Amino acid sequence: MRKRIFSGAQPTGNVHLGNHLGALRNWVALQHEYESFFCIVNLHAITVAQDPGLLAEKTRDLARIYLAVGIDPDASTVFVQSDVHEHAELTWALNCVARMSELERMTQYKDKARKQEENVTVGLFDYPVLMASDILLYQTDLVPVGEDQKQHLELTRDLAIRFNRDYGETFRIPDPYIPKVGARIMSLSDPLKKMSKSDDDPNGCVMLMDDVDTVQRKFKRAVTDSGTEITFDESRPAIYNLLEIFHLVTGMGTQEVEDHFAGKGYAQLKGQLAEVVIEFLKPFQQRVREITDDQLDQILSKGREKAAGIAASTLKQVYNNLGISGARQ
Ligand code: TYM
Numbered sequence: 001m002r003k004r005i006f007s008g009a010q011p012t013g014n015v016h017l018g019n020h021l022g023a024l025r026n027w028v029a030l031q032h033e034y035e036s037f038f039c040i041v042n043l044h045a046i047t048v049a050q051d052p053g054l055l056a057e058k059t060r061d062l063a064r065i066y067l068a069v070g071i072d073p074d075a076s077t078v079f080v081q082s083d084v085h086e087h088a089e090l091t092w093a094l095n096c097v098a099r100m101s102e103l104e105r106m107t108q109y110k111d112k113a114r115k116q117e118e119n120v121t122v123g124l125f126d127y128p129v130l131m132a133s134d135i136l137l138y139q140t141d142l143v144p145v146g147e148d149q150k151q152h153l154e155l156t157r158d159l160a161i162r163f164n165r166d167y168g169e170t171f172r173i174p175d176p177y178i179p180k181v182g183a184r185i186m187s188l189s190d191p192l193k194k195m196s197k198s199d200d201d202p203n204g205c206v207m208l209m210d211d212v213d214t215v216q217r218k219f220k221r222a223v224t225d226s227g228t229e230i231t232f233d234e235s236r237p238a239i240y241n242l243l244e245i246f247h248l249v250t251g252m253g254t255q256e257v258e259d260h261f262a263g264k265g266y267a268q269l270k271g272q273l274a275e276v277v278i279e280f281l282k283p284f285q286q287r288v289r290e291i292t293d294d295q296l297d298q299i300l301s302k303g304r305e306k307a308a309g310i311a312a313s314t315l316k317q318v319y320n321n322l323g324i325s326g327a328r329q
Helices: 017-030 052-067 088-096 100-104 109-121 124-136 149-169 211-222 237-250 254-261 264-291 293-322
Strands: 004-009 035-040 074-082 142-143 175-177
Touching: 004 017, 004 124, 004 293, 017 035, 017 052, 017 142, 017 237, 035 052, 052 074, 052 264, 074 293, 088 124, 088 293, 100 124, 100 149, 109 124, 109 149, 124 149, 124 293, 142 149, 149 175, 149 293, 211 264, 237 254, 237 264
Parallel strands: 004 035, 004 142, 035 074, 142 175
Antiparallel strands: none
């Protein structure tokens, strides 16, 4: 049997270059080797307040983005998290296995909670358990994500191992797949912070749907380091980040990239980087526009059916092992 991958992204805001280089491009690369499940995690999105109309729209937009970056719906299962009710149900079961103390240690929770202070929901606290449920429901082998999800993956493994130990073999233990290059694309305006849609400065984050002028402006304003050398030098994080993006978007080797920019200045680096990103985004944005509502409906309903079958069988096993299958056999 082919091994399985599962991954997902939140339909909040727009997808940015960091999401693509850190995660989505690897989904595309791995989808034919593995049996693949790509989820639009709208239940995760509501852990912070959302405008309901906009969320519904963004959920479909994100499905279009998955397809336009190259997810092949004939090879992969694309579906919406809330369409498969087992995600929420398994979360409850795993809530009764997870410890408060381990969730309190989650750095993403701590960061997000710090920003919101009084309005921290129970859902935000429980976010990593829902994520563990996503992964474990599909008996996943590998989870392609960016560096920022590493701690959530470790929790997922811990919960699966604990459940198997206490209630009998139930879940496959998943491994993270974090790429060597691109796992942490940094903000263009602050290279010590990861690129993020919640960046205070919108110029730090290049969205996949940005138009040509916006991409040019963002790269033009990108901060650089002191000095003039254009080399992969980790002690100069701004230039390192720009070169990493160039390397990933063009597919040129790192030495080739350094040779290409030898003797050139920062303005040329930023200008050429904007050009290659624009060239990459053009056909992608065209594909986003070409996907019809009917196509999308078909793909998402086929995805739901496939996902629900597997999710139901795992949840049944979980309920049996916990002794809560009630009158159902
Ligand atoms: P989300 O929506 O924040 O991000 C989607 C993916 O993009 C990666 N990523 C980055 N990679 C490199 N550089 C960056 N600056 C950068 N920013 C984001 C993320 O690591 C992620 O892989 N909790 C997840 C969604 C999720 C999930 C799952 C993922 C829910 N359930 C089950 C995998 C498996 C999240 O918020 O991703």
